[in-house]
Amino acid sequence: xxxxxxxxxxxxxxxxxxxxxxxxxxxxxxxxxxxxxxxxxxxxxxxxxxxxxxxxxxxxxxxxxxxxxxxxxxxxxxxxxxxxxxxxxxxxxxxxxxxxxxxxxxxxxxxxxxxxxxxxxxxxxxxxxxxxxxxxxxxx
Amino acid sequence: xxxxxxxxxxxxxxxxxxxxxxxxxxxxxxxxxxxxxxxxxxxxxxxxxxxxxxxxxxxxxxxxxxxxxxxxxxxxxxxxxxxxxxxxxxxxxxxxxxxxxxxxxxxxxx
Numbered sequence: 001x002x003x004x005x006x007x008x009x010x011x012x013x014x015x016x017x018x019x020x021x022x023x024x025x026x027x028x029x030x031x032x033x034x035x036x037x038x039x040x041x042x043x044x045x046x047x048x049x050x051x052x053x054x055x056x057x058x059x060x061x062x063x064x065x066x067x068x069x070x071x072x073x074x075x076x077x078x079x080x081x082x083x084x085x086x087x088x089x090x091x092x093x094x095x096x097x098x099x100x101x102x103x104x105x106x107x108x109x110x111x112x113x114x115x116x117x118x119x120x121x122x123x124x125x126x127x128x129x130x131x132x133x134x135x136x137x138x139x140x
Numbered sequence: 141x142x143x144x145x146x147x148x149x150x151x152x153x154x155x156x157x158x159x160x161x162x163x164x165x166x167x168x169x170x171x172x173x174x175x176x177x178x179x180x181x182x183x184x185x186x187x188x189x190x191x192x193x194x195x196x197x198x199x200x201x202x203x204x205x206x207x208x209x210x211x212x213x214x215x216x217x218x219x220x221x222x223x224x225x226x227x228x229x230x231x232x233x234x235x236x237x238x239x240x241x242x243x244x245x246x247x248x249x250x
Contacts, residue, residue: 020197027201037182037203044201045177105173105190114178 005033005067011051013059016104023048026065033067035140042118043072043138049111050076050134056101057081058132071120074136082128090116141248143206143229146185149247151233151240152208155220158229162205167248169241173198180204187241189213191232193222200226208244210237 007029009022027044047063054061058080066073083089090112097107116122119136126132144160146152165183170176171190180186182203188195191213199207206229209215214232215223223230233240 017193019194020201024197024200041182041201041203048197048201049177104192104194105171105176106194108172108174110174110178114174117178 007065007067009063009065011054011060011063013055015060016055019052019055020048022063023051030067030072035072039072039138039140043074046115046118046136046138047074047076049114050074050136052106053111054078054080056097056106061131070140072138072140074119074138075133076136077131077133079131082130082132083124083126084128086124086126143185145247146206146208146231146244147229149231149243151235151243152231153233154229154231155209155215156223156228156230158206158223159227160229162227164205164248167241167244168204169237171237177202185244187237187244189237191215193219196223196226196228196230199223199228204228206231208233208240210235210240 023044026047027040030040058078061078064075088094092113093109095107095109101107120139121137123135141164143158143162147154147157164185166181168180168184169187171188173194176198180202183205185206186204187208187210189211191209196219209232212234
């Protein structure tokens with residue numbers, strides 16, 4: 001496989017019916033590239049959690065997925081409210097999701113912990129009032 | 141056990157038949173999509189009362205083979221068609237989650 005493939009997705013805010021489409025698309029592309037089921041599943045889960053977070057909290061954003069010979073890098077950038085306390089947000093069960101979001105089965109405070117669990121590296125750059133950029137890597 | 145066996149279970153109505161020849165790996169019950177996202181096993185049959193488009197997205201991303209909607213929960217036609225497209229079997233039953241899961245278990249190891 002040659003390196004340097006990049007996919008870019010714009011995520012709509014508050015459109016729950018479409019949430020997950022970008023992650024599904026990436027999953028199918030990785031499958032077609034012949035990557036292992038394990039890597040594909042980990043990328044799909046981590047990206048979906050991030051995608052859902054963008055829809056719930058940040059009114060959407062942009063996701064870029066780069067595939068190289070050695071790793072897959074996902075960059076999720078939004079101009080949402082930022083995360084005031086990253087340490088708290090990383091704790092399982094801590095959530096600031098609205099009731100309507102919870103009634104759909106989300107907002108259990110598992111998103112960020114899952115993203116960390118399923119990736120080899122995760123970095124959160126966030127500024128309150130400006131937005132959040134999360135970079136995740138899965139090594140091949 | 142194959143998906144086909146589940147499609148033929150009594151008390152269930154098939155909304156999408158998915159891949160009937162696919163082998164089932166495990167039975168999984170969960171109604172919180174956030175938890176299903178991290179725990180649903182690949183190739184599993186997932187029994188839940190959450191029947192919305194996001195249920196399907198989670199099933200697709202976790203490689204779930206079959207969703208059974210309990211307590212009479214169903215899917216709208218568009219979502220059922222999407223499930224068929226994704227190769228995921230979807231059934232609905234009036235049974236509660238536990239009773240349904242037990243029936244699958246019994247069909248597996250009679």
